[in-house]
Amino acid sequence: MSYRIAKNLDSALEALKEKDPATRIVAGATDLFLQEMPARLVDVSSIEELTAIEEIDNRLVIGAAATHARAAASELIKGRAAALVEACLQVGSPQVRNIGTLGGNVVNAAPAADAAVALVALGAKAVLVDSSGVWREEAVARLYSSYNCSALDGCTELLVRFLIEPCGQGEGSAFRRFAARKALALPLANAAARLKLENGMIASLSLVAAPVGPAPTRLIGTEAAILGKPAGEETWLLAAETAAEEVEVRGSLLRCSAAYRRHLVGILTADALRAAARRAAVSQSGSLT
Amino acid sequence: MPTGIVESPVKIDPRVAFQSPEVWAKVTGKAIYGGDLMLPGMLYGRILRSPHPHARIKKIDIKQASGLAGVRAVLTGSSIVQKPYGIVIDDELPLAEAVVRYIGDEVAAVAAVSYEQAAEAARLIRVEYEELPAVFDPAEALKKGAPQLHAKFPGNIAWERHLERGNCDQAFREADIVVENTFTVPPIHSTYLEPTVCLAVSDPYNGLILHTAVQSPDQVRTIVARVLDLPLSKVRVIGPVMGGGFGGRVYGNLKLYIIASLLAIRTGRPIKMQLTREEEFLVGRPLIGAELKLRMAVRSDGTILAREADIITDNGAYSAQAPWVSKTLSERNDSVYQFKAIKTKVRLVYTNKVPTGQYRAYGNQAANFATESLLDMAAAKLGFDPLEIRLKNCVRAGDVTVHGLQLKSCALADCLKAAAAEIGWHNRKEGRGYGISAAIHSSGSVVFDKNFRGAAALARLELDGRVSIFSGEQDYGQGAHATFTLIAARALGIPAELITIHTRDTLASPFSIGALGMRQTTIGGNAIRLAAEQLREKIVQTAADMVNEPVIFEGGSVKSASGQVIELPAIAFRYYSLTSGLTLVGEGKYVPAESAYDKSGYGNIAVTYSFAAHAAEVEVDKLTGEIIVHRIVAAHDSGRIINHLAALGQVYGGVTQGLGMSCFEGYLFEGGRVANASLADYRIPTSLDVPAIVPLFIEQDDPEGPYGAKGLGEIVQIPVLGAIANAIADTAGVRVTDLPITAEKVFLALSGWECEA
Numbered sequence A: 001m002s003y004r005i006a007k008n009l010d011s012a013l014e015a016l017k018e019k020d021p022a023t024r025i026v027a028g029a030t031d032l033f034l035q036e037m038p039a040r041l042v043d044v045s046s047i048e049e050l051t052a053i054e055e056i057d058n059r060l061v062i063g064a065a066a067t068h069a070r071a072a073a074s075e076l077i078k079g080r081a082a083a084l085v086e087a088c089l090q091v092g093s094p095q096v097r098n099i100g101t102l103g104g105n106v107v108n109a110a111p112a113a114d115a116a117v118a119l120v121a122l123g124a125k126a127v128l129v130d131s132s133g134v135w136r137e138e139a140v141a142r143l144y145s146s147y148n149c150s151a152l153d154g155c156t157e158l159l160v161r162f163l164i165e166p167c168g169q170g171e172g173s174a175f176r177r178f179a180a181r182k183a184l185a186l187p188l189a190n191a192a193a194r195l196k197l198e199n200g201m202i203a204s205l206s207l208v209a210a211p212v213g214p215a216p217t218r219l220i221g222t223e224a225a226i227l228g229k230p231a232g233e234e235t236w237l238l239a240a241e242t243a244a245e246e247v248e249v250r251g252s253l254l255r256c257s258a259a260y261r262r263h264l265v266g267i268l269t270a271d272a273l274r275a276a277a278r279r280a281a282v283s284q285s286g287s288l289t
Numbered sequence B: 001m002p003t004g005i006v007e008s009p010v011k012i013d014p015r016v017a018f019q020s021p022e023v024w025a026k027v028t029g030k031a032i033y034g035g036d037l038m039l040p041g042m043l044y045g046r047i048l049r050s051p052h053p054h055a056r057i058k059k060i061d062i063k064q065a066s067g068l069a070g071v072r073a074v075l076t077g078s079s080i081v082q083k084p085y086g087i088v089i090d091d092e093l094p095l096a097e098a099v100v101r102y103i104g105d106e107v108a109a110v111a112a113v114s115y116e117q118a119a120e121a122a123r124l125i126r127v128e129y130e131e132l133p134a135v136f137d138p139a140e141a142l143k144k145g146a147p148q149l150h151a152k153f154p155g156n157i158a159w160e161r162h163l164e165r166g167n168c169d170q171a172f173r174e175a176d177i178v179v180e181n182t183f184t185v186p187p188i189h190s191t192y193l194e195p196t197v198c199l200a201v202s203d204p205y206n207g208l209i210l211h212t213a214v215q216s217p218d219q220v221r222t223i224v225a226r227v228l229d230l231p232l233s234k235v236r237v238i239g240p241v242m243g244g245g246f247g248g249r250v251y252g253n254l255k256l257y258i259i260a261s262l263l264a265i266r267t268g269r270p271i272k273m274q275l276t277r278e279e280e281f282l283v284g285r286p287l288i289g290a291e292l293k294l295r296m297a298v299r300s301d302g303t304i305l306a307r308e309a310d311i312i313t314d315n316g317a318y319s320a321q322a323p324w325v326s327k328t329l330s331e332r333n334d335s336v337y338q339f340k341a342i343k344t345k346v347r348l349v350y351t352n353k354v355p356t357g358q359y360r361a362y363g364n365q366a367a368n369f370a371t372e373s374l375l376d377m378a379a380a381k382l383g384f385d386p387l388e389i390r391l392k393n394c395v396r397a398g399d400v401t402v403h404g405l406q407l408k409s410c411a412l413a414d415c416l417k418a419a420a421a422e423i424g425w426h427n428r429k430e431g432r433g434y435g436i437s438a439a440i441h442s443s444g445s446v447v448f449d450k451n452f453r454g455a456a457a458l459a460r461l462e463l464d465g466r467v468s469i470f471s472g473e474q475d476y477g478q479g480a481h482a483t484f485t486l487i488a489a490r491a492l493g494i495p496a497e498l499i500t501i502h503t504r505d506t507l508a509s510p511f512s513i514g515a516l517g518m519r520q521t522t523i524g525g526n527a528i529r530l531a532a533e534q535l536r537e538k539i540v541q542t543a544a545d546m547v548n549e550p551v552i553f554e555g556g557s558v559k560s561a562s563g564q565v566i567e568l569p570a571i572a573f574r575y576y577s578l579t580s581g582l583t584l585v586g587e588g589k590y591v592p593a594e595s596a597y598d599k600s601g602y603g604n605i606a607v608t609y610s611f612a613a614h615a616a617e618v619e620v621d622k623l624t625g626e627i628i629v630h631r632i633v634a635a636h637d638s639g640r641i642i643n644h645l646a647a648l649g650q651v652y653g654g655v656t657q658g659l660g661m662s663c664f665e666g667y668l669f670e671g672g673r674v675a676n677a678s679l680a681d682y683r684i685p686t687s688l689d690v691p692a693i694v695p696l697f698i699e700q701d702d703p704e705g706p707y708g709a710k711g712l713g714e715i716v717q718i719p720v721l722g723a724i725a726n727a728i729a730d731t732a733g734v735r736v737t738d739l740p741i742t743a744e745k746v747f748l749a750l751s752g753w754e755c756e757a
């Protein structure tokens, strides 16, 4: 096995030039080490461009190799995309958060990966570059091809960073999950919301829940049902009901029944909306949280 | 949010608080565990296991495996001399011969120069199977026409017991109310941190040496010698430090030891074998799963009259300790209250699943969950406070229970009162649920072997003036060595620092039945006390002879009437010189009085009994069913506490495991396959899930135990289950009767939805 630590983007792309199917990008390896390890690994976790967390031209720029721990501790993200902080804080355990990365969370393509769910709700875009140096931008939600399968070619294409439009005045976001224990447990379900309030009404929103489909899934029906409605308990209850009705979920022996998962999606959706609206209201009144 | 371990109201008395220096070796990574052991020329063993729950072995082809580079031996059932064995029932073979009975059954074994080569060779063994119909549900296994597992046990019943004491039918006729329900408990693994590992060494002169950490090395030695047809004196078990056992490793993993020994004998080379975590779940003999159908007869004044039980325990494919566990599970709990009559039917049933065994309290935990739940249902029906109905019926000192247990000391009522007061039973927080539960457990069981009721120990004065204690009892992290040190120090009147406890070598220590039945402190401790007392007498005698005048032994040294001080090394040297090489040795033999224990099992089964009452404070989120356990108060009557530090540790750990059994853990099966055979999917509580635990010790002297002490290690886990179940039911208004009580089950009960599979 060869293990190469890329110092910069060029050397990483160089290593991927061969388009060798036995070569894989690795960051924290918290997902990869559970699978059969490929023969050649290119470690991208020390490339500066991939680890930075900054705000450029009024956009949040988060390196794909930023760890959950760093994202969770970032004041910048907390103020502009709180859902992501909440999601990263609940991944695994401190050890996993200290090395697991946002990019790995998305490319590993687990249907209910916590950070990925928050990223999709926030409308994050992924910036990708392939080994021949061609750059492209893609919505995170479109990086999934099927269950546990990324649309990204892990042998040739590098996820460099995420771009998020920060929550502005009147906007807020939140993330909620439910798991069988307080740490080290994949969620039975999770949900994230981003919304904008105008005069107490929901002016725009994005609602995501998982595991509903192969990718973090937008709850289109629920979004439509509550758009334009006042931010309040009645609306949240309607959202809970609509979401639970709307989703197609599966049950599993290891996690829970489909019926319970469906119910949880409703509860978590309402909880996320409630928290996002609270943040939106606070941001309107001036102070960012 | 739960706050984890809180400061205990127990004031740690420095005179009864000792930490063995071994603890530091562990936390600094210096302790030697089985996994660390290496010997020159050592080979690695691997086992090929059955992928089928039930199948006939048609053919095994080992040609390719034997030909692989580095492979030194390949064993199959037909290539070795096989002898059926077991702990209670001889229903196992070292390697399956004609039939495999569960997924994981040992079919072949390989020794090779590296672990990888051994694993590769095991993969290369070709086994042709003919699949047989399998049965997974014990109720199905009992039906006519069900697939049969063992020809010697028709109907798949491995063991059964029908027992009646008093007139149960009459008691039910006299009852004002009858409550009944069925409770289920899945198999539960004790999830010790260190997977089982052994290093087997065989040579013609010394015989077989097994290096393995196990709770009962002497019993392992006896069984291994018997199965391999070796003279007992040619088998020795030496224990490295043990990474947890919790009753799940009384016998370690016998099959692993036997196979490793066979490979060592065959190759003449040391053989190292270690179970993977997945194998631990498959073959690590979890606590037996059970279904308990219970009925309880109660009078309207709250007097408990009788209890009727129909219990089915799910043995899995082989029996291990399951008959004993089934017996304790179906019986011990009856002695918590003054039942006038009981009627019990318990059947241990073979299924094509993981063979089961024991975990910390011999199934008394499951009985506690069921009975204490039922008692709360009775209390609710009668409008009685759960605390009051327990205080009205609980056993007291001097009582003889329905099974004939004689309670010489018993502070159960005080435990109940103390736990209730500390949890705030009469001063409840809004939105919280409260539950209480009581338990009894044998402290120093004497019925494992009627020819071996007690324990022996040796105390040896070394030439340097230090004292070595030799005992067959085991310390596997529970702090037995520290407690033994305190007992010996007290009996000798010397500082604890001068004492070293040696327990891990069957060649050096007296035989012991091992760390089970809460006998370590009560029985093993008494033997150590007696050995130390005898050594003390011999020291005084030798010193008196040296100075030819009366002496007293005080403050760690001996003084004569005329004021001479005779130090311990001088006394040791004197005896050594007089005998040309012997040292002063005190022998301790503690043999509890023969108990009047009749054929039906009526009578005293232990030296004494420990008691406990736990109270829980929980919160349930009605929207999701989420359970938040806030506090558990654990009030214990373990007599006079010998070592406060170790005792607190036992309570914290045992309560945490009890919480795991209550709300988190349990095997999940897909047919005969264990669906959650990993620590990712078999979910034990994390530190964040552990509530505030408040230990309370109601200290009273027990007349039998050393310095008034009784056992604590097993009972700490028992009442947690009933307390949590009752607290959840108290606030949720619904009762979940199958463990673990998860958020989903609470939610489904609350919503009245049908549970889908």
Ligand SMILES: Cc1cc2nc3c(=O)[nH]c(=O)nc-3n(C[C@H](O)[C@H](O)[C@H](O)COP(=O)(O)OP(=O)(O)OC[C@H]3O[C@@H](n4cnc5c(N)ncnc54)[C@H](O)[C@@H]3O)c2cc1C
Binding pocket: A024, A025, A026, A027, A028, A029, A030, A031, A032, A033, A044, A064, A065, A090, A091, A092, A093, A096, A099, A100, A101, A102, A103, A104, A105, A106, A107, A108, A112, A113, A114, A115, A152, A154, A157, A158, A159, A160, A184, A185, A186, A187
């Ligand atoms: C004990 C444990 C608990 C866990 N708990 C959770 C949890 O609660 N919630 C949760 O969501 N996840 C959890 N995980 C999963 C995992 O930690 C996360 O998905 C993590 O974010 C993966 O990141 P990584 O850097 O370790 O990825 P890696 O393992 O390094 O990589 C994963 C995949 O992504 C690819 N990849 C990585 N970086 C890039 C890149 N920049 N460009 C292209 N491809 C890339 C790799 O080729 C690989 O296919 C847990 C894992 C463990 C071991």
